[in-house]
Amino acid sequence: MQGYYPLFTAIPLATAFFSLLVAKISRKAADYFAFIASGVLAVMAIKMLFEPPFMYKVGGWLPPWGIMLVSDGLSSLMLVVINVISFLAIVFSIKYMTTYTAKPKYYSLFLLMIAGMNGVVITGDMFNLYVFLEIASIASYALVGFGCEKEELEASFKYLILGGVASTAVLFGVGFLYSLTGTLNMPDLAQQLELVGINRAVAFVIALFIMGFGLKASSVPFHAWLPDAHPSAPAPISAMLSGVLIKALGIYTITRIMFHVIGQNVMVSSILMFLGALSMVVAGLLAIGQSDFKRMLAYSSISQIGYILIGLGLALNPNVSVAVAALGLIGALFHLVNHAVFKSLLFLCSGAVEYRTGTRDLGKLGGLIRKMPVTSATCAIGSLSIAGIPPLNGFWSKLIIIIALLRGGYMIYGTIAVAVGFITLVYFIKLQREALFGTLPQALREVREAPFAMTLPLVILAALCVALGIAYPFVDHHLLQAAKDTLLDKMAFMNLLMGG
């Protein structure tokens, strides 16, 4: 498998190119192309889980001069999340995207986005990370505006401007690091920065990265684009953006750089915890007032990103004990996986509802449980697990984060996390009551269940929600443990340079 590692970016890039060519001959072929490519990627990502950590030298050039790709616990966890969710989103798109024109172009952009995200996750080079970040971002700007209606174009433009600022900040930070250390290779950078220590220049770089990657992750002071951009995109894209993109481009990059390149320190830890708490509270309160199905989900994404950030922030603090840091990290990573599963489930449900009823306005929906039983049941499972109802997966990850916060001595943050759990429950109950239960409006009498190609991914994701939740107390968490161990072991990351 090791020799095939670069294929994670090569396959989607090649398919993105060829699916446009093939579409000239047959319109159906683009469907199959995207389906097969993303299926192959998902299988490859699952196979990568059984590989020991290694590094791949692109073109045989020795690091720190050549570009290297890194495979360890964290990147294989992210690869599985990205590729499995994108496979399900592509299955959903086959039927859903018939309401739009230019389907081959859609698949092409979708695959470019996957290529960018996979590249961000596997690379071990700072500038390479920036390039892949831009590939994924540009594809997502175009996908947000894919419908070319008034709202969509406006949302896309806002996202583009803010995303452009974020990319500029990241590039500035990368340039600064290069001028400080004379290297772009991450393990080498980590070694050089150990010698430099945290001086003012490094602090400035940290500020730039928190701004740049924080904008991509849309934590609260930088969140303005997300509630516009995510609802405007077609439903499978909303699921990808909320479920995967903000994590791969925002959370993953922050995690990798703060833990491995810069190293644990108190300042970053307190900033991330504060941003996390702020995101949870502000976005949670804003979500209650929303009347648009997808807009409410978008605000809820920001709020849940807050949970992940607060767990990561706790683990970044070098003063808490290793056990608490490990607990916080496991909670954050588990919540990342869970959020990817249930948020993409909920966005796909909103797509199925919109496909049949033609509206996303909660005021016009109601009583769908009788007309669309599968969609409604999966939607209910998704909302219950995001609200943290016991046997489902969201409960465990939130519980772990809260326990870690309390054991680390952060009483106030712990209380906030519990309170936001209630807020989440409130707005998801509102969503349930207005969309799924209650009286069926006259206009929706003739609604039927969504087609099979759309309900299948919903059922798979809902089953994952239940399975991850019920299995959690009983199985050995090899995946999460591996990712946690990689993150807390900075020495091993720096030593990748010697071995491999």
Next chain:
Amino acid sequence: MILYFLSLVLFVMGLYCLIAKKNIIKKIIGIVITEYSINLFLILIGYRKDGIAPILFRGMARAEIPDRAVDPLPQALVLTSIVIGLGVLALMVAICLRLYEKYKTFDMSEINKLKG
């Protein structure tokens, strides 16, 4: 040092243009100015006064390369970042044209269908 400072000034000017101007074309120009200021900064990292190209000619002492040559890596980075900037610019202008078709204006304060 003064050159670094000037590239920072350019960056701040671009950011001001991006935030303060209402016309979306001007906003795009602001983004482009910030990008160029970063490119300038990257080039300055590798710059060296009276530097030579990092190519080893016949009869040249090897020590001359580390002593006198400019750092070629930032130039490679800048080339890449210019190409990426071009891609973003093309997309921005395309969206801008479509916005004009729909709203018949370039004024961002009148393009406000989305709220909350």
